Amino acid sequence: MAAFVDSKYVILKLKDFRLTFRRFRYKKKWATTSQKVNAVLLALQNFDMNYGMQFGQLWPSVRVSLLSEQKYGALVNNYADTENIIKSFEALSAKDFVYESRSEVPSISSDIPRDLQETRVHSALGSQQHEYLCQDILLDTSGPTGTLEASVKERLPHFSINTNIKCFTFPRGDITRFHPARPDSSGLLRYYLMDASSILPVLALNVQPGHVVLDLCAAPGGKTLALLQTECCRHLSINDISESRLSRLRGVLHSYIPRELLKEDRVCITNIDGRMWGEVNRDNFDRFCCSCCQTRW
Numbered sequence: 001m002a003a004f005v006d007s008k009y010v011i012l013k014l015k016d017f018r019l020t021f022r023r024f025r026y027k028k029k030w031a032t033t034s035q036k037v038n039a040v041l042l043a044l045q046n047f048d049m050n051y052g053m054q055f056g057q058l059w060p061s062v063r064v065s066l067l068s069e070q071k072y073g074a075l076v077n078n079y080a081d082t083e084n085i086i087k088s089f090e091a092l093s094a095k096d097f098v099y100e101s102r103s104e105v106p107s108i109s110s111d112i113p114r115d116l117q118e119t120r121v122h123s124a125l126g127s128q129q130h131e132y133l134c135q136d137i138l139l140d141t142s143g144p145t146g147t148l149e150a151s152v153k154e155r156l157p158h159f160s161i162n163t164n165i166k167c168f169t170f171p172r173g174d175i176t177r178f179h180p181a182r183p184d185s186s187g188l189l190r191y192y193l194m195d196a197s198s199i200l201p202v203l204a205l206n207v208q209p210g211h212v213v214l215d216l217c218a219a220p221g222g223k224t225l226a227l228l229q230t231e232c233c234r235h236l237s238i239n240d241i242s243e244s245r246l247s248r249l250r251g252v253l254h255s256y257i258p259r260e261l262l263k264e265d266r267v268c269i270t271n272i273d274g275r276m277w278g279e280v281n282r283d284n285f286d287r288f289c290c291s292c293c294q295t296r297w
Contacts, residue, residue: 073097073196074178075222076166077256078229081184085191086166092176094168097196098203102161162207162230167199189255194222201289202226210234211286216274219245221252223291228257228267237285239270239277246271 044063052059074094076085086096168191170176181189202223207213209232218224219240227233240246250269253262261267272280274290 069175070195071170071175072178072193073167073169073199074181074191075194075199075226075229076168076191077188078164078166078231079256079258079261080186080188080190082166086168089168092170093174094170094176094178096166096168098161098165098167098199102163160206161203162232164231165199165202165226165229167196169196183255186258188258192222192225192252192256198222198291199226201291202230205287205289207232207287212284213237213287214277214285214289215239216277216288216290217241219249221249223289224249225252225256227289228253228261233266235266235268237268237270237281237283239272239274241271241273243271 047063048059051062055062074089076082076089089096168178178191178193181191181193183189205213205227207227207230211232212235213227213233214237215224215227216239218238219242224236224238227236238249240249246269253267270281
């Protein structure tokens with residue numbers, strides 16, 4: 001009887017037998033051996049829940065852009081063979097977005113003052129009507145329109161986009177990528193691949209000839225190189241708290257900038273905590289650049 005029961009039990013077990021590879025076998029009651037959710041999928045689920053509510057209908061397009069491969073811009077090295085590299089970029093249908101912005105973005109001297117009260121002022125310049133959104137002060141519109149225009153320009157600093165900075169990018173939808181830069185006959189690399197948005201802080205600084213500039217968190221060197229491309233810095237102080245990142249920055253400078261321009265009277269490289277800069281260095285600067293994030297501290 002015992003032998004019959006045992007054989008019957010074996011037959012029942014054979015009916016439930018399934019061919020499963022050993023690496024896929026696990027017991028559901030054991031949490032330690034249960035199949036885990038992919039970390040990427042888990043992160044995307046959290047992103048969809050949090051940012052989907054914040055961005056709404058815009059989130060799908062934002063999600064696609066985050067998952068897409070990053071596209072870099074090419075910052076042209078003015079100390080290398082500039083003409084040939086610009087012609088090669090134009091042959092690839094790449095465009096200098098800095099040059100295009102000069103014609104699309106008006107000078108800040110014709111923009112609306114930020115420090116004026118919210119008052120809408122109408123002025124007739126010839127046959128056209130222009131509206132100025134004012135803050136903090138009221139403009140006198142009883143006089144000639146030329147007086148109004150002059151008073152607005154007097155309140156604003158002069159601003160112009162530096163013509164020496166050239167950064168080429170491919171149009172939207174074009175997935176073409178720039179090849180790694182090669183040295184020219186002088187041994188300097190012709191262009192530097194970087195996130196094109198990193199050029200914007202340099203343009204916003206509006207560095208003028210003879211300025212003394214401080215780049216506090218300089219590594220890995222994209223914005224520092226762009227500052228030197230303006231050819232306006234009388235002296236540039238470069239600092240970063242990370243020695244390893246600073247060594248990479250030195251390599252970038254020696255690959256793109258002639259040695260005679262990297263002397264101590266033109267460029268100074270330091271390795272200190274930027275929060276202690278005022279205690280270590282008492283020099284005055286015309287412009288100050290600090291591009292840092294929480295993970296850098």
